[in-house]
Amino acid sequence: MEYKEPNIDKKLLQPYNPAETEDRIYKQWEESGFFNPDVCIEKGATSPDAKHFSIIMPPPNANGRLHAGHSLVMTLQDIMTRYHRMKGEKTLWVPGADHAGFETQIVYERKLEKEGRSRFDMKPEDLYKEIYDFTIESKKFMEADVRRIGASCDWSREKFTLDPSVVKTVQQTFDKMFKDDLIYRGDRIVNWCAKHQTSLSDLETEFKEKADKFYYFKYGPFTIGTARPETKFGDKYVVMHPDDKRYAEYEHGDKFIAEWINGPIEATIIKDDSIDMEFGTGVMTITPWHSNVDFDIAEKYKLDKEQIIDWKGKLMPIAGEFEGQHISKARAQIVEKLKEKGLLVKVDDEYKHNVKVCYKCETVIEPQIKDQWFVKMAPLAKRALEVVEAGKIKFYPSNYEKIFKYWMENTIDWNISRQIIWGIPIPAKICEKCKKGYSDLEDELTTCDCGGNLQKDTDTFDTWFSSGQWTLLALGYPDLKDVNIYHPTSVMETGADLIFKWIPRMVIFALYLKDEIAFQDVYLNGMVNDEKNQKMSKSKGNVISPVDLIDIYGADALRMALIVGNTPGTDIALSKDKIKAYKHFANKLWNIARFTLSATEGIVCDPTFNEYTDSEKSLIEERDNLISEITKEMDEYKFYLVGEKLYAYAWTRFADVIIEESKSILNGEDVNAKMARAQFLLNTLEKITTVLHPFMPFVTEELWSIIHKDTGLLMVEKWPKINN
RNA sequence: GCGCGAUUAGCUCAGUUGGUAGAGCAACCCGUUUACACCGGGAAGGUCGUAGGUUCAAGUCCUACAUCGCGCACCA
Numbered sequence: 165m166e167y168k169e170p171n172i173d174k175k176l177l178q179p180y181n182p183a184e185t186e187d188r189i190y191k192q193w194e195e196s197g198f199f200n201p202d203v204c205i206e207k208g209a210t211s212p213d214a215k216h217f218s219i220i221m222p223p224p225n226a227n228g229r230l231h232a233g234h235s236l237v238m239t240l241q242d243i244m245t246r247y248h249r250m251k252g253e254k255t256l257w258v259p260g261a262d263h264a265g266f267e268t269q270i271v272y273e274r275k276l277e278k279e280g281r282s283r284f285d286m287k288p289e290d291l292y293k294e295i296y297d298f299t300i301e302s303k304k305f306m307e308a309d310v311r312r313i314g315a316s317c318d319w320s321r322e323k324f325t326l327d328p329s330v331v332k333t334v335q336q337t338f339d340k341m342f343k344d345d346l347i348y349r350g351d352r353i354v355n356w357c358a359k360h361q362t363s364l365s366d367l368e369t370e371f372k373e374k375a376d377k378f379y380y381f382k383y384g385p386f387t388i389g390t391a392r393p394e395t396k397f398g399d400k401y402v403v404m405h406p407d408d409k410r411y412a413e414y415e416h417g418d419k420f421i422a423e424w425i426n427g428p429i430e431a432t433i434i435k436d437d438s439i440d441m442e443f444g445t446g447v448m449t450i451t452p453w454h455s456n457v458d459f460d461i462a463e464k465y466k467l468d469k470e471q472i473i474d475w476k477g478k479l480m481p482i483a484g485e486f487e488g489q490h491i492s493k494a495r496a497q498i499v500e501k502l503k504e505k506g507l508l509v510k511v512d513d514e515y516k517h518n519v520k521v522c523y524k525c526e527t528v529i530e531p532q533i534k535d536q537w538f539v540k541m542a543p544l545a546k547r548a549l550e551v552v553e554a555g556k557i558k559f560y561p562s563n564y565e566k567i568f569k570y571w572m573e574n575t576i577d578w579n580i581s582r583q584i585i586w587g588i589p590i591p592a593k594i595c596e597k598c599k600k601g602y603s604d605l606e607d608e609l610t611t612c613d614c615g616g617n618l619q620k621d622t623d624t625f626d627t628w629f630s631s632g633q634w635t636l637l638a639l640g641y642p643d644l645k646d647v648n649i650y651h652p653t654s655v656m657e658t659g660a661d662l663i664f665k666w667i668p669r670m671v672i673f674a675l676y677l678k679d680e681i682a683f684q685d686v687y688l689n690g691m692v693n694d695e696k697n698q699k700m701s702k703s704k705g706n707v708i709s710p711v712d713l714i715d716i717y718g719a720d721a722l723r724m725a726l727i728v729g730n731t732p733g734t735d736i737a738l739s740k741d742k743i744k745a746y747k748h749f750a751n752k753l754w755n756i757a758r759f760t761l762s763a764t765e766g767i768v769c770d771p772t773f774n775e776y777t778d779s780e781k782s783l784i785e786e787r788d789n790l791i792s793e794i795t796k797e798m799d800e801y802k803f804y805l806v807g808e809k810l811y812a813y814a815w816t817r818f819a820d821v822i823i824e825e826s827k828s829i830l831n832g833e834d835v836n837a838k839m840a841r842a843q844f845l846l847n848t849l850e851k852i853t854t855v856l857h858p859f860m861p862f863v864t865e866e867l868w869s870i871i872h873k874d875t876g877l878l879m880v881e882k883w884p885k886i887n888n
Numbered sequence: 889g890c891g892c893g894a895u896u897a898g899c900u901c902a903g904u905u906g907g908u909a910g911a912g913c914a915a916c917c918c919g920u921u922u923a924c925a926c927c928g929g930g931a932a933g934g935u936c937g938u939a940g941g942u943u944c945a946a947g948u949c950c951u952a953c954a955u956c957g958c959g960c961a962c963c964a
Contacts, residue, residue, distance in 0.1 A: 378964090389964060391963090392964080439964085440963075456962095517964095518963075570892095570960090574960095660958095664960090695899095695900090728912075729900070729911080735958090736900085741912095741914075742912075744926085747926070748927095752924070754926095755924035755927090757923085800904095805904095819924085820928075824928090
């Protein structure tokens, strides 16, 4: 028999080619303007009275390419956005780019290091300018990656976290909080990284297990234990538990003279129940300037505090002959000296403990007392807790609500000062004499109440201070044009690790600034791991770049692999086999269209056709039931189920069974049956293409253009409505 | 130490308010019929971590334990 080529779009005769299709389709979308809800309204795709749906994109770091985790975030948000846009809602997804303060500065410092330069030798303005240029340049690559995944976000509203308007608003927030007495200047202990020359929040530090020596020294009548003899120069308080029978003869407040490193010292006895009697000898001396625990004890009893170690990690004049030595070198010599003086009792060699290190460079954190700005968290957290307890914000998965609450019930005041240049400057002045701090938005204050000179605060804000305001800032706040329509946002979708870093801060700031919740729902995704479910990391060498995967398998395939079987909050193992399977699926859809269109040549899809036979009626019922089901599941964020069901329906049901049995009908003599079956196939093809669009936007859009040569884009087609 | 999560087929995971265990991938057998070999058909594969409890009925609820993962806090 002679093979007759069907009269359908030539593209369908070749396998689906994502590489050829995706960039072209994305351009079409972008040029259409439909990513912008205002254009959707203008062009009649959305009713001006429709309800709103809004998502703020967690701004990716501008300084790097997208990683696998980002691709999951982008896909989830794009699915939500496309789904709601197709439902005819006023849909806005605001993209952003994060200057990522400390992170970017470190990336840039490494670059400087390679070039043999150092930030400490540069003028702050020059450094800032260089990092700015570098970031703006890098940002383009990040944005290109977001486009490759297919994100249908409104680029016309893109916000950069260092946009002048953002900087201004963040500074105004600081001023407002200062005036509301929610921010104070305080001498508190901070985590100091001597390499990066900045303080860090607790969330920017990690614990690392270290084996050190543990020393016992004679200190007056006591034997004290310590792992850090180099901090002990000024120790003049000796602390023990009030119930410790071994030391019952000593009273709180007793004084005695102890021979110590650089001569005799007058020591005071402190009794405090925070002491662990089991540990060491049950007696320790304290160094309030360089230890959190010691600081707390010192605060409690109003004890003196003295700095021993300077900001570069070197010993101060109090160390006498050891002055100027780096603490890493001084320890052995100090121990030697104490030994010579007969004060060394014994040394334990294998003392394992966790030390706090900088999460970037692993430098041991030196606790230091530093004058910094702090936010009073308790009153703010209380309100955040209230709205969650009132059920105004829902968590997916729900168990994260517990974590949120725990965090809000156990707040500590938040240090927002960072000694880095790459960030939003704190608009404040500090008195040279008495150290009092003032908010000074207009840069007009010169003299302190005490008569001292005021100096400009050179610190910048912790990034979370500005990103905490992001739901508002991204919508242009304090300009209320978009805020009034799109805030509170519908859903905040982000990585589960941000449950305490970011989510609570956004809730807090939206309540504080606008008296509104920041978002109605919180959807938290897990990590994207490698095929063996191992965390991806540069050191393991198992990092998979989403762009590389898109090059090989296409964006639709990657998206499906990320979504199917991935429940909120749980990690996903990203395997190439899985992505390959969905690349095959994209091609399967292609062939379903190819068959359907060529087998029904000459017949036009008629959505109102109603002369179906009983067999089509039951097929329609099955199909429409499925659509009702998945519509409900879309609203419940169960994309992992919807993706799987659509895959199963399109392939094992529609292609393998329905199309197969249709062949004999379409080749048969019964004209009515033929027509009914053709209409069912054509209508179902359209519906499958439509409901799969949020998941696989590229291949479905391309198919739509083939099915409907003369109508508009699938991205603004209506999601099918099923009338039961 | 405190908290959270997980434990279901070889692998990755679903399993809705308790009602006879599901999917994808892989592996196995058969099949080159003109949508597609990026295919089709078929079969196989699980005492649902362990031990108790509640119930007519438990993968699902409760308790304890074990193993794994994650987070937080801390150790002078």
